[in-house]
Amino acid sequence: MMEGEVINFKRPYVLSSTRTRVMQSLKKDPLILTPFDIPKANRKALIKFEAPIPLDKKSIVIPLNPTNIKASPCTNSPKSSPHKSHHSRTSSQQIQISSFIQTKKMTPSEVLTNFPYHLTDFEKNEIKNYNFSYFIGQDAVKQKSIFTDASGNYIIKPKDHIFYRYEIIQLLGSGSYSQVLKCYDHKKNQHVAIKILKLQPKYRESGEIEYNILNLLNNNTKNETNIIKVYKKLVFRKHLIIVSELLHQNLYQFIESYDFKPININIVKRITTQLLIALNHIHSNNIIHCDLNPENILLKNSNKSSIRVIDFCNACFKNYYPNNCIQSLYYSAPEKLFKLDYDEKIDIWSLGCIVYELITGAVLFNGKNEHEQMIKIVSVIGFPSLPVIDKIKKKYKDFNIQAFKGIPKVSLRKILTNYDINIVEFIEDCLNWDYEVRISASEGLRSSWIKGHRRSLSETPRMINNILM
Template sequence: MAQFRKFKTTQNDEQQQNLIPPPPKELKKPGYKGRRNQAQPTVAFPEIQREALPEVTKNFESSILKGSSTPRRAATTSKTPNQEEKHTGAYILSTQSNQLTKFEQTEILQYQRVSYWGQNATKKYNISDTNFGYDDNRGDYLGVLKDHIAYRYETQSILGQGSFGKVFKAFDHQNNCFVALKIVRNKKRFHRQGLVEVRLLETLRKNDPDDISCVLKLTHSFYFRSHLCIVTDMLSINLYELLVRFNLKGLKLNYVKHIAVQCLNSLCYSHNLNIIHADIKPENILLVKENSTHIRVIDWGSGAFVNQTIYTYIQSRFYRAPEVILGMPYSIEIDVWSMGCVFAELLTGMPIFPGEDEHDQLGKICEFLNMPPNHMIQKASRAGEFFQSGKLRSKHRPNSKSIQQHLKGQPADFIDLICQMLVWDPKQRATPHQLMKHPFVVNNEYSIQMVGQLGQGAVTEADKAKIKEPETENKFQAEEMGFKKPKSGTGSQLGTSSVQLPDLKKI
């Protein structure tokens, strides 16, 4: 202890006591508390090093120009980062680490560009839970409002959610705009179908460079925390929500005409590409802006290319084509049937065939269209469920109603258009191209650019083969029980949705 006290005394004290300083090899740095009592190999006295450092820093810039051998690390400490460097994950980590979770402090380094890191969010994730606390037991991404998605998007609100996952309204901090961001459930089945949706959306986008087809526009897609994410344009309310605003009493005829022509335009384009939507309904047709009549057809998650149809249970019940109900092969004609049901509903405010189950659904169709042709019944795999000895098993009275009576007071050309769409035999049903030549469409007074043959022949069998088909599943969509419409807001930009997708961290 006495020896230690002598070492801590000042140089003047040592001189006064006539003590001989210890040899340099046993000198300690001031304040050094390690076990080894050795000086730095290149510096004899610590005071010299402290005096030299400020001079090196001050003259650093000129010494570099003169080819000085000053270590490069000293050079970078005084460099001011440019704007691009300030958006790197490493820079954000070094300056804003207190705003990142422990998981994010590692994750952020993988991103070349960081536009937003959730600095405005209250992050409450339990890292020990499913997928580091970011998923619930269903595989849905939990998300926190104001948090980031892929260090670029800020979640603002939930537009809707369903069996496929969630759709967020998000702000793109890189492009300064709002988008709809769909996060598919972290389950194999939904992920697989999501990849199909991405391929369909990419096909629809690349063949419509002028954006005249009235279909949902894909911005891009990527993976984030094991979830497939699909980014599309931010749109307004869907047609069902619009009907609710009019108390489910139908829309004005001129409004319906404008919407109907655009819907047929969209249908014609997708069929040019041999793409089946397979879930046409008011909830999947959205206004571009709330006070506009311009629409987009969304939710291509149930879709497929022609000859790649694999599901036997598709379409929402009210809009389900009879060939699907009867278990027959189906193709693009099912979209024409669904769209005809939508047009009738826009005029009256209520579904024309509001079946409580499939038996009731088919019975209601028979009330308007009489019995299906015998050749359809003979080829239907499910005919025995609905018919017995050529008669309906249900108590519905075939041919007891008519479309003309149901739409009484509406223009004759519009009623005729709907009648050509709601035909039992899909081979006798009007095609999208035939409908585009119907007097109702030809005589419309709206300046809408028609797609015509846009995209026709663009998709080859080789293109279709790029999609790996999911395993066959008899029940793809949950059966709706009874005449119940979704709550307001449900269905807005909802969809399910290959391709090797780019990781956003590399964009």
């Protein structure tokens, strides 16, 4: 072999130093590259050279952004590596440098130049529609073309990207309307929650309404409202997505963590106060939540009792009652069960049920269907008032109040004998048959139980006064 001649090995060369060091030294000092399978005799011959072997610069692949190369030693030969490299197309005349990772904002052309092997054929065209890319899901097993399943849900792939910005970490939950994901925002460097609506038009319309309502509630006051904060609305691969703050466990999980035993009354007061503030803000904007229940109330942190009200996909405006406004059965007000006219006080009924569940650990009305649920309500609250009976009879001509007779009754006061009378009265005021008599959120904030709640000196009364002014 002539001095200065580079042997043409069948395998690509592998760097003997870290990638970062290689890229930093390319312009400074010549490199000595050592192939893995050089026979010992030839290897000794190479070592004897006093001058380093010159390289053909055309055989070295240098990315446009050397600072993006992650430093890590090369330990496996390409042939012995258990995973096929993204650079398997690299020719034998090129130095193989794998796992290039995007670490900063890039234009589509920069991504296509530097990381084409991390994009599917679909993405190579799709990314051109975006101004910038912050994350491309280089470690994900990606869908190549079909992104929606038979039920209309977006097909979730962990570690993949959404909008070339958000990294999918895990699925938090799914429902009849949408899926909720925990994601990482590579632009803002923070965790977020992303709700992806089903593809069908009715679900997208519901998502549009939810976002508009939350945007209204978030932006028309400077006071704390205890309502989830939304960041933006996007459309990704035909699915509407809503980006919001990431919260912790829901109130049902919180109750479960106590083994369904009574929760400290001071914690219950604090949670109830926050819920009343949220409902007061919602109702003062002529909005009805329509589905207030423990699963739609989330804690902001794991070790604190600060809460956020979420999931406004069933919410509606007070002067508009859509047919799809359905409350969860255990927390459904009588006027909803009888399909009568209703207003924002259906949320107050739900609140009364939630407060009872917090202080006892048990569900107050746990009927298996609407008929059984009504029997459960009568057994605790008693017969409806005459104005309510008249409304029911107008709706159902053959309604017979005698059907409620014979139901065993145990009053709420008897069930809660060992509790402060102020708490019992608060729950009773929330669970009045007649929604026109039922207390409002602002009245609840003035109740003797809530007004007596102290967080730190006079913080709670001062906060309530600010809300009610």
